[in-house]
Amino acid sequence: MELFIQQLVSGISIGAIYSLLAVGYALVYSVYNFTNWAFDGFMAFGAFMAFTGITSLFMPFWLAALFSIILTVILSVGTEKLAYSPLRARKAPRLFMMISAMGVNLATVNIINLIYGGVFRKFPIDTLQPIFIKGVSIGRMDLMAGGISFGVLALLWVFLYRTKWGLGIRASSIDIMTASLMGINNNAVAIVVFAVTGVLSSVAGVFYGIKYAVFPMMGIVTIKAMIASIVGGLGSLPAAILGSMILGILETMVSGYISSTYRDLFSFLFLIIILLFFPNGLMGKSSGEKL
Amino acid sequence: MTEKMPMLDIQDLSVYYGGICALNQVSLHVNEGEIVSVIGANGAGKSTLMKTIVAVKSFTSGKIMFQGQPLKKEAHDVIKDGITLSPEGRRIFSPLSVRENLMAGAYTRNDRHEIEATMEEVFTLFPRLKERINQRGGTLSGGEQQMLAVGRALMSKPKMLMLDEPSLGLAPIVINLMFETIVRLNKEMGLTILLVEQNASIALSVCQRAYVLKTGTINMEGTGQELLHDKRVMESYLGIAK
Ligand SMILES: Nc1ncnc2c1ncn2[C@@H]1O[C@H](COP(=O)(O)OP(=O)(O)OP(=O)(O)O)[C@@H](O)[C@H]1O
Numbered sequence: 432m433e434l435f436i437q438q439l440v441s442g443i444s445i446g447a448i449y450s451l452l453a454v455g456y457a458l459v460y461s462v463y464n465f466t467n468w469a470f471d472g473f474m475a476f477g478a479f480m481a482f483t484g485i486t487s488l489f490m491p492f493w494l495a496a497l498f499s500i501i502l503t504v505i506l507s508v509g510t511e512k513l514a515y516s517p518l519r520a521r522k523a524p525r526l527f528m529m530i531s532a533m534g535v536n537l538a539t540v541n542i543i544n545l546i547y548g549g550v551f552r553k554f555p556i557d558t559l560q561p562i563f564i565k566g567v568s569i570g571r572m573d574l575m576a577g578g579i580s581f582g583v584l585a586l587l588w589v590f591l592y593r594t595k596w597g598l599g600i601r602a603s604s605i606d607i608m609t610a611s612l613m614g615i616n617n618n619a620v621a622i623v624v625f626a627v628t629g630v631l632s633s634v635a636g637v638f639y640g641i642k643y644a645v646f647p648m649m650g651i652v653t654i655k656a657m658i659a660s661i662v663g664g665l666g667s668l669p670a671a672i673l674g675s676m677i678l679g680i681l682e683t684m685v686s687g688y689i690s691s692t693y694r695d696l697f698s699f700l701f702l703i704i705i706l707l708f709f710p711n712g713l714m715g716k717s718s719g720e721k722l
Numbered sequence: 723m724t725e726k727m728p729m730l731d732i733q734d735l736s737v738y739y740g741g742i743c744a745l746n747q748v749s750l751h752v753n754e755g756e757i758v759s760v761i762g763a764n765g766a767g768k769s770t771l772m773k774t775i776v777a778v779k780s781f782t783s784g785k786i787m788f789q790g791q792p793l794k795k796e797a798h799d800v801i802k803d804g805i806t807l808s809p810e811g812r813r814i815f816s817p818l819s820v821r822e823n824l825m826a827g828a829y830t831r832n833d834r835h836e837i838e839a840t841m842e843e844v845f846t847l848f849p850r851l852k853e854r855i856n857q858r859g860g861t862l863s864g865g866e867q868q869m870l871a872v873g874r875a876l877m878s879k880p881k882m883l884m885l886d887e888p889s890l891g892l893a894p895i896v897i898n899l900m901f902e903t904i905v906r907l908n909k910e911m912g913l914t915i916l917l918v919e920q921n922a923s924i925a926l927s928v929c930q931r932a933y934v935l936k937t938g939t940i941n942m943e944g945t946g947q948e949l950l951h952d953k954r955v956m957e958s959y960l961g962i963a964k
């Protein structure tokens with residue numbers, strides 16, 4: 432029972448980090464219909480910026496996190512302006528958008544590798560003692576990662592569903608042409624979407640770095656978030672969160688009860704089985720609604 | 723002098739899709755307070771004309787003046803200046819509620835109270851929409867969706883409302899209701915309206931002036947009544963053989 436609760440808390444916190452990533456993919460996909468592979472590099476960039484903030488610039492953790500968020504937002508919006516927006520303006524097929532995103536990703540990861548080297552680094556933050564509740568040890572870092580990630584997701588929900596900007600983004604995700612007939616400025620929407628994506632990848636990068644390690648290839652984990660969002664139902668935000676939570680909890684349960692070596696094997700096998708029964712994902716809708 | 727100046731003045735407008743010419747040297751104008759209809763068959767270029775006037779499609783040559791100023795280059799600026807298009811096929815945001823659809827129409831405006839007031843006006847015009855306020859747009863009937871499309875366009879408080887085939891896919895009785903409302907908007911609220919239609923008989927009977935668009939060129943113009951009784955129009959667009 433203790434093991435179960437421990438693994439559950441850990442699973443929820445890793446699921447929350449996957450959720451940030453999956454939502455980032457889903458958001459871009461729902462508006463622009465392409466998979467933003469650059470997200471992978473942004474996540475690593477976010478983690479390294481926080482790392483640098485603490486180790487070289489002697490910032491406290493919160494300031495380093497803010498520093499990372501700001502720089503990652505600039506990188507994400509800059510990528511949109513320099514790499515994606517010109518392609519959209521020329522009505523490039525979405526495959527080209529994806530290839531452009533992969534290019535940005537390769538460049539980001541390799542530049543990080545060149546500057547920092549490929550070694551695994553421990554995120555420079557004191558490991559806090561776990562809390563013990565009735566003999567169950569609960570990691571404070573897990574609580575913090577889970578809590579803040581859910582906080583970020585809740586803010587995003589309020590933004591998308593309770594503000595005018597959010598309405599503009601949702602309308603654009605449904606029908607970008609009609610959205611512009613409403614006076615919704617497509618370029619402004621793009622900046623906001625990629626800024627939000629930047630925040631999500633930075634926060635996810637920092638927490639993932641804390642939980643495991645900081646290294647240039649760490650963004651590879653975004654593949655899991657992608658798969659989780661497919662299992663949930665592609666393009667929908669709640670579905671992305673559902674898929675991520677299932678994957679996160681599944682993974683920690685497998686490593687707790689079976690073996691951490693087989694973690695990915697078992698988890699993905701299970702996800703394939705889900706897809707066999709729900710080919711559109713658990714919450715998959717055929718078309719129309721996306722966000 | 724300002725009284726004589728048309729609200730919308732288009733001169734020698736040409737529009738291309740790649741190498742294909744969709745509009746060729748089109749000139750037309752709309753005076754303040756008028757209903758002007760443009761009729762034409764499939765592929766005549768009606769929708770292209772509408773899209774060009776709201777700047778979602780760019781033009782190759784010619785001039786578009788709105789209230790004495792050259793048309794803005796970006797759709798959101800054109801809409802702020804007071805031109806709104808209710809597009810062909812309604813294009814409702816189906817997953818969004820009726821209310822959210824209307825709020826999207828008010829995107830260029832900021833005053834909450836004034837937006838709410840406009841929404842009430844839309845509800846007086848289309849009480850059905852009020853009954854369905856929390857329902858998803860996609861679940862409305864065709865007629866209700868057309869009401870929503872027009873209501874959504876009105877939410878921007880346009881000076882000139884443009885309607886692209888408001889009769890498309892509707893039952894005759896619903897078409898009549900829709901056009902009664904269009905006439906009311908013009909008569910009671912003084913709204914200037916430019917509409918394009920394949921349904922020539924109804925479009926010509928509600929308008930003050932009309933143009934006939936044929937494969938990208940204006941080939942006739944006159945008052946609604948003149949065109950309604952014109953032999954060529956009768957034969958080609960009203961299905962009356964003489
Ligand atoms: N996106 C496009 N790319 C290429 N050609 C186009 C495009 N849109 C329209 N056309 C062409 O331009 C011409 C005019 O089209 P338009 O849609 O303006 O006609 P319409 O009068 O609105 O027709 P309908 O009554 O069928 O709506 C047609 O020949 C059409 O094939």
Ligand SMILES: [Mg+2]
Binds near residue numbers: 768769770810886
């Ligand atoms: Mg058309």
